Structure formats: structure tokens, C-alpha cells
Amino acid sequence: GIQVEQSPPDLILQEGANSTLRCNFSDSVNNLQWFHQNPWGQLINLFYIPSGTKQNGRLSATTVATERYSLLYISSSQTTDSGVYFCAVENPPNYKLTFGKGTLLTVNP
């Protein structure tokens, strides 16, 4: 099956810093989503981005499907950005999402 690798596995930042999280995948995808798992375990949708670039406030994401990677940018990080960020992909002909192992982000005040 498709392999999804996220890097870095852990990231510690000072409040106000910028960061880039990466997601590499091993095959073509129909769907790619970025999630933030909050301290209560809820998966919060950040982006649905099978290709192209999107922005939402301090967050933006870019997927280059032909090169099989996606990037999540967090600017001016805040302590509330802490948590685990997951990338998940849907690889045809399967309809399930395959998740990476996540990036654990800690933002210190």
C-alpha cells in the first residue's frame, strides 16, 4: 500500500516563529488532507488539498502531486498551535485515508 512519511517527527518552537512541516507519499493520490489533533484528541480539519496552494490565516499548504509531497506552513506560531499534525492521503482505487505518523509540535511561550 501507499507509504506516507512526515517530517520532522518532533518540532519545538518559540512563540512567534515560523515552521514548515512536510508530507511525502509514495504513490498518486486523489485526496490529501492536513489535520491538527488537539489535546483532547479531536482531529481538526486544516486543509483539503490534493493539489495546489491554499491559505487560511497564519496557515498555508502546498501540494505538488506530481512530485508526491505536501507542505504545511505555520507562521507566527502561537502556543495554541501545539499538538500533533497529521497528513492523510487517499490512494486510488482505495477510498480510505492513509495517515502519516504525524509531527508533534510544541510551541513555548
Next chain:
Amino acid sequence: GAGVSQSPSNKVTEKGKDVELRCDPISGHTALYWYRQSLGQGLEFLIYFQGNSAPDKSGLPSDRFSAERTGGSVSTLTIQRTQQEDSAVYLCASSLGLRSTEAFFGQGTRLTVV
């Protein structure tokens, strides 16, 4: 409803007992998925439904696990004769349809088998 709703939020059960976990998807969403998140395994796919049928059950870990969906809406995941290794957070998601549609997750059910 406004979001995917799962119940119970937490469940503690004794080894060997059966448990039922419930998922109420977003209104109008025809696709429904179950995933499991455990410390050592990350987020694993279990099963998905399109309407009331389950074309892909490949992720169910054993025949003790089963799921059904009725009326194209609520789904129940049943674990029979629970084992300690079944302890995990069980997450449900729904989407408008299969293929290339955004999935939205519930808050999960934390299952602890003692």
C-alpha cells in the same frame, strides 16, 4: 447534525465483554469510516460504508470486530469478547461521498479494556 457525533466518549469494560460504539455522521454524508488510534500503531483504517453497504472491511483486525450502518445514517461498531489489545481511541469520520471528498472526524470513543 452539525458535526460527527460519537458515543460514548469513554468506555471502560472488562476483558471478555462485548462493547458497542456509535457514530452519527454529518447529515447528508453518504460515506462513513471507522479508524482506530493506538499508541503503537498510529491511525489505522478499519472499515468504510457507502450508504448501508461496506465494500471494504479489510482493516478489521479480527472476526471479533463487526460494524453495521442502518438507514444510511448511524453506524455501530461492535467488538465481541474484548481483549486488552483492543484498548484504543476509535474514531469515526464521514464525507459527502467516496473518492476525493473531504472527511470530517468525530471526537472519538476512548475504549479501555481492563
